[in-house]
Amino acid sequence: LVVATEGFLRPASLRFEYGKQDADAYLDGWFDTGALWREVFGPLEAGGSGRVLPDLWDPVTDRATRTPYHP
Numbered sequence: 001l002v003v004a005t006e007g008f009l010r011p012a013s014l015r016f017e018y019g020k021q022d023a024d025a026y027l028d029g030w031f032d033t034g035a036l037w038r039e040v041f042g043p044l045e046a047g048g049s050g051r052v053l054p055d056l057w058d059p060v061t062d063r064a065t066r067t068p069y070h071p
Contacts, residue, residue, distance in 0.1 A: 008031055008036045010029060014029060015029065052069065052070045053070070
């Protein structure tokens with residue numbers, strides 16, 4: 001299973017709130033790291049469920065995905 005960080009981007013309205021060139025906004029706010037840990041890394045830890053959600057957000061359509069969990 002390969003999980004790309006682009007599937008955990010925040011919506012464009014949040015990512016570009018301070019413009020597309022703001023380095024601090026990119027580092028601090030473009031990716032939903034909480035969701036990445038909750039949906040990918042947490043379930044893979046010892047005692048985790050093992051069910052991984054490979055993405056939450058489609059950066060092309062700027063909409064939530066409906067990807068099923070991967071066992």
